[in-house]
Amino acid sequence: MNRYLGHVTNRIDAKGRVSVPAQFRSIIQKAGHSELYALRSLHLPALDVGGPELLTRFDKRLEQEDPFAETADDMSFYLHADGGFLKLDGDGRITVTDFIREHTGVSVDVTFAGANTHFQMWHPDQFEAHRTKVRQRLAEKRRQETMSVLAEGS
Amino acid sequence: MNRYLGHVTNRIDAKGRVSVPAQFRSIIQKAGHSELYALRSLHLPALDVGGPELLTRFDKRLEQEDPFAETADDMSFYLHADGGFLKLDGDGRITVTDFIREHTGVSVDVTFAGANTHFQMWHPDQFEAHRTKVRQRLAEKRRQETMSVLAEGS
């Protein structure tokens, strides 16, 4: 399986380290990488994490912008300055820096959530809150669509 | 990794020196350079720092950015005039000259920010302010376009 799926919550130890779930690590390993790249999500209290190809994907998006416009500078700043590397140690752990804590609010536990091509890091509570919100929105959307279909049929 | 990424804040000592982050130093070293060139950013209170290739890259950008040759010359002069040239000492530190202080406002701490092919030097507060602004602008843009690279499949 080469996709990031499911979610796991792990504990931060006394030295501020946390294990990246083995199933996620194996994906990185298969890609031949030993480093992770993290971005602070623009609209969520979570980190978007992946291998170097995550950065490449964003770089491609950046190339589409007019290189002399403000937006291009903004995106470059967001990608290159606002992000950070997470180095995996020999046991597949990363150190939870202030960089991570500030944006996500994590302190004792971290929830790793798969997002297909990459994964996210959350405070467990924030993750749970977000999860229920998403479910509500989807249910609401489905209800609306069903209603409209019924309306057409009649 | 041979790209300037992430950001670090270091302290200026009593002799006016500050350590260039080891992470960045190793990139310079790998490129085989022992000298750094610093240019005043046009739109930002920051310095753009990198190897010799930084000069040509910015010259090209200048040409395209301003159609009036005379103004471009002025800007080129502004960029290169008291042109920054930062020497690394044996311990990977540079001395923070007035050239740096004037344009960036740094006094006690310096924030080094990656910009992929080069890096920037900021006053920590200015950096943080810029960061917030950039995130706001990007979030706004995303709301308008529903731009989400992450949401794409594969």
Next chain:
DNA sequence: TTGACGCCCATAGTGCCCCATGATATCGAT
């Protein structure tokens, strides 16, 4: 002399590498 600068070394804090332990899952033999 004084102050800026280059080169040297000292040290505290942090990050990284290595190994240990316990819990859980997997497998094989009976």
Next chain:
DNA sequence: ATCGATATCATGGGGCACTATGGGCGTCAA
């Protein structure tokens, strides 16, 4: 199916190496 052996994984901790930072001491120029 049961039970024991083995593997995998999250977690804990020791200890070394590196890095950031502070400071000493020459040299050179004003």
